[in-house]
Each structure stands twice: as C-alpha cells, then as structure tokens.
Amino acid sequence: MSYPERLPSAAEDSARIRNERAGQRLITAFVLSGLFFMLLPGTFLGVWNLIGISQAHAATALPQSWLQAHGQAQLFGWVGSFIIGIGFYSLTRMRSGRTFPARAGWAVWALWTCGITLRWLAGVTGWKWRMLLPSAAMLELAAFLLFYASVRHHRPQPQAQPGPKPEPKPEPWMRLIIASTIAFLVTLAINCILLVRLALTGDSPALPHVLDQQLVTLAVWGILVPTIWGFNARWLPVFAGLEKPDSRQLFATYLLSVAGIVASFLNRLPVAGALLLFAALLSIRALHVWDRSIHPPKLLNVHRSFPLFIRIAYGWLLLSSLLALPAAAFDRTGGLWGASRHALTVGFVAGMVFAIGQRVLPAFCGMRVLWSVRLMFWSLALLSGGCLLRVASEPLAYAHLWPFAWKILPVSAVMELTAVSLFAVNLGVTLCRPPAHLRRETNLVSLGGAA
Ligand code: HEM
Structure with missing residues (x-):
C-alpha cells in the first residue's frame, strides 16, 4: 500500500x-x-x-x-x-x-x-x-x-508516476461489463433495424416470432446475464464472503455463452441449449457461488438470508438452461420455453436484482440505508415462490397435460406481482427518506433540544 x-x-x-x-x-x-x-x-x-x-x-x-x-x-x-x-x-x-x-x-x-x-x-x-x-x-x-x-x-487515469504511463489492464469483472455494454449497443442497433423493417413491410406491431425470440436471447444472454456475472465477480467476494472468482473459467463461461447466442441465431437450438447449460454450470464454478463462504458475509442493513438468495438465483439459472434442452427437442405449445425463460428472467435476473439491488442501490443513491430488511426478505421469498409455481405449472398447462395447472398460473402471477410491489415500495421509500448521516444529525439535534 x-x-x-x-x-x-x-x-x-x-x-x-x-x-x-x-x-x-x-x-x-x-x-x-x-x-x-x-x-x-x-x-x-x-x-x-x-x-x-x-x-x-x-x-x-x-x-x-x-x-x-x-x-x-x-x-x-x-x-x-x-x-x-x-x-x-x-x-x-x-x-x-x-x-x-x-x-x-x-x-x-x-x-x-x-x-x-x-x-x-x-x-x-x-x-x-x-x-x-x-x-x-x-x-x-x-x-x-x-x-x-x-x-x-x-x-480511469493511471497513478501519477515517473516514466511512461502504462494503460491499466481491466480486471476480469470489468471486461465482462465492457463486453455486455458492447452487446447492449449491438442489440439496440439490431432492434432498430428490425423495427424499421417491420414498419415498412409488416402488418402488425409485433416482430415475427423467431426473430423476436432471437432478439430476447441476445438481450438476456448477451446483456443481462454477463452484466450480472461481472458485478457478481466484483461484489460477491465482499458481500457474500466468497472466494475470488477464477478469471480463466469466467472467460471460458463468457465464450460459451457467446457461442450459445450464435447457435441460437443459426437456429441450432439444441446446440445453443447445450452451450448455455455449460456456461451456466461453469459460471457457478468460476464464481464459487455454491462453495462455502471463506469470509463472513457483510450483512449490515440487509436481510441475513441475502447469501442464500444469491445461491438460489444460480439454481434458477441452471434450471432454466436444463429446461431449454427438452424445450428445443419437443416443445410445440411454448410451455417449456415459457418456463425456461421465466426461470431465467424472474428467478435469476429479477432475483439477483432484488438481492444485489437492495444491497447497493441505497448507498449509490446518496448514502441511504434500506428502509426495511423484512420487506427485502418477503420480496425475495415471494418472488421465488411465485416463480416456482409458474415454472412448475406452465409446461403442464400449455401442453394440456393437467387442467388444474391453469388455475395455478394466475396465483403465481399475483405472488410475483406482490413481490415486485414490495421491492418497489422498499426501494421507493428508501430513496425518499433522507440519507442516514442527515437523519443521525437530526436525531442528535432533537435529542440536544430535548436535553
Ligand atoms: C409478475 C411477473 C411476470 C409475469 C406474470 C410474466 C408473464 C409473462 C407472460 C404471460 C409471457 C408470455 C409468454 C409466456 O407464455 O411465457 C411473458 C413473456 C416474457 N417475459 Fe414475463 N412475466 C413476468 C415477469 C418478467 C420479468 C421480471 C421479466 C424480465 C426481467 C420478464 C421478461 C419476459 C420476456 C423477455 C418475455 C418474452 C417476450 C417476447 O416473447 O418477446 N417477465 N411474461
């Protein structure tokens, strides 16, 4: 130092x-x-x-x-x-x-x-x-x-030192964020071309199904998932006490996910499914998500279940990739695809945003403290519960295998809506309250007045 x-x-x-x-x-x-x-x-x-x-x-x-x-x-x-x-x-x-x-x-x-x-x-x-x-x-x-x-x-500027200034080499987590930022730009450019073409030649405001699904795969696996991997590589060793990520495995994970996206654009869905499954498995290994923490997790101002929900989110990522395999092989009604996509978008992406977002955003938005750690727990628990009901019942309902599953789907939707509302209320109230240090000062002044 x-x-x-x-x-x-x-x-x-x-x-x-x-x-x-x-x-x-x-x-x-x-x-x-x-x-x-x-x-x-x-x-x-x-x-x-x-x-x-x-x-x-x-x-x-x-x-x-x-x-x-x-x-x-x-x-x-x-x-x-x-x-x-x-x-x-x-x-x-x-x-x-x-x-x-x-x-x-x-x-x-x-x-x-x-x-x-x-x-x-x-x-x-x-x-x-x-x-x-x-x-x-x-x-x-x-x-x-x-x-x-x-x-x-x-x-970032290199530290002031005599002699030629070397370009700082970005760390692995930073490289993932840079790659997903470039993918974001590419996705928006493709989206723009597709929508201009739709406006000129289409007959409804919806993209053709296959193109739309490819765009969704690019957005989810090209932007959201690597961004989460990048921020996880940066923060989980600190917040969840995990071992530092393995950079080589992380790089291989990213290459597998890019190969999966390319295969899905070439309409090789079983190959894409297999590549994305390997990417999911390797990300769990590279980030040591399911290993024991080597340091105590930092749980100040968050619910103590935070490390558990991080691990559960990776369970959803894996389940989503597993479901994509039978979906690619024989799904004709969209139920398995829907369940796989939902496990990924709600279970993994939303679960991770709920967990990490409630950990970091209050501090980023003006050194605030999360309003309620209990609401944090309930938002995560209801999200996972709703996601479980949805993922379990969607393939059965859409394929008309079990009529009762149609009754479970709305229940799952209401559970997830409640979860999302709790998350929004918790963050909304947190941002409307004064920052922690100002509240402490106000309390001290009123205590001083009372004395
Ligand atoms: C209360 C929670 C949610 C409900 C009830 C819900 C419902 C649905 C439904 C009914 C579909 C149509 C396809 C299907 O049958 O599966 C769908 C598609 C989709 N959902 Fe959700 N969803 C929810 C949350 C989310 C979240 C949190 C995300 C992303 C972060 C998301 C992203 C998507 C995407 C990308 C599609 C595909 C759209 C397309 O085909 O272009 N959903 N969702």
Missing part, C-alpha cells in the same frame, strides 16, 4: 462532492423510472397477459405485441435503466480528472425514457405503430450511443 503524494486541495474536494451529488441524482432518476417500468408497463401487463392466457387456456389467445411490449418493458425499461444508471454513477468513482457529464446524463435519461415509453405504447395500443416503433428504437439507440460516448471518455 502506498500513501498519496499530496492531499487533495479544498477546490478538488468540493469538485469531487459536486460530481458525487450529480451522479447520485442521476442514478436516482434512472432507478425511479426503472421501478416504474418494472411495475406498470412490465409486471402489471405480464400479470394481465397471464390471466388472459389462463382464461382462454391458450398462449396464442393474446396479441403477440402485448407479450413483446411486456418483455421490452422488463428487459430494457427496468433492468436496462438500472444498468445505465449504475454505469453513469460508476463514472463518478473513476477519478478520470473530468467533471461528471451531468448534461449528457440527463439527455440520456430523457431519450431513453421516451424511447421505452413510446415502444410500449405502440405495442399495446397499436396507435400509429409504423411511426412510433422505429422512432422509439432510434431514441433508445441515440440514448445508448450518448451513454457509450460518455463512458468511453471517462477512462
């Missing part, structure tokens, strides 16, 4: 605080709009869809554009907004010597939020969709390009 060569001046200190506050305000805006997209356009529409499908006893009973609008709101509106918000916030920590790009940040937020909203409205209402869908995709792409440019300009 070495000491800094000089202490920061007062001017540098106040610039750092200004940067930090600007970053906190921006990430709070992204988190709040992400929560909104998750709750109403995402989950509420998902529940509505599932109840409609269960009443009609057929997955084809609803317009495809409603299903796609739900998926877009969850993947890009919710998780995408969280990723961009965290990306901007992390710029304030990079000490790149530049001021925080607040203007660009707010422009990105406005473009992104408008794009997501228009995409959802066009899919659900069908109003002027030939104009709205491509405009929405262009707004999303423009927002991400601006975000990408801001991130690239803020590379």
